[in-house]
Amino acid sequence: MSGPLKDCVLVVDDEFLIAETLSIQIQDMGLQVCGTAATAADAIAMAQAERPRLVLMDMRLKGKGDGVDAALAIHHTVGSKVIFITASREPATLERIHTDHPAAILYKPVLGGQLQTVVREVWASEAE
Template sequence: MIETLDTELKDCVLVVEDEFLIAASLSMQIEDLGMAVCGTADTARGAIDMALRHRPRVILMDMRLKGQEDGVDAALAIHKAVGSKVIFITGSREPATMARIQEDHPAAVLFKPIYGRQLQTAIESVLAS
């Protein structure tokens, strides 16, 4: 069981993406919005560890990650332990993928490639809720 003592979320974004160039691009976009990136991870376990350490308000979560677990596995664990809002990012619109994402009650879902203001609009909407 994962326990945390600090319940306050930090004004930062955790980027969880298994493709380095996409993670770097998302990080730059977040910084261009004037927000801090608290870290990046490419596995579910790495995402959970970083979320526990940094307690981000928002997580950009790729659906497919390195290793056995996917983005939903990570999001479910993070939601329970930290309470961060998760914006899923996926390249698939397949019904099975969308059903899997809905298991975590995502704050938003974005489809790759992410264009223009999509990311900004999604983050602003999540932070306003």
């Protein structure tokens, strides 16, 4: 892990409209979105290039690898905090998410107020 993290958020979701909606909600909070990614490989590459302080990570992604694969690699190489977003409440999915020590888990559909509360909490804890 080299260099400080940037005060920006990486949004990872394979559904364009969801990624756009999350990005707009983050920007409405006054935070900068450093990019969006739809695959685990793109998320890892973008995180390594941009070094975001926070990553919003969808569990299911296009291509090889899922959100946990991407989050583990990002934690290992960059050190960003990760908030998982998932539609699944299956025990196996949640167990897999917890292998990454997530900063938080949000369930779809994510309401704007929920997202803002959790992002603010994680952002504040990271600043300490």
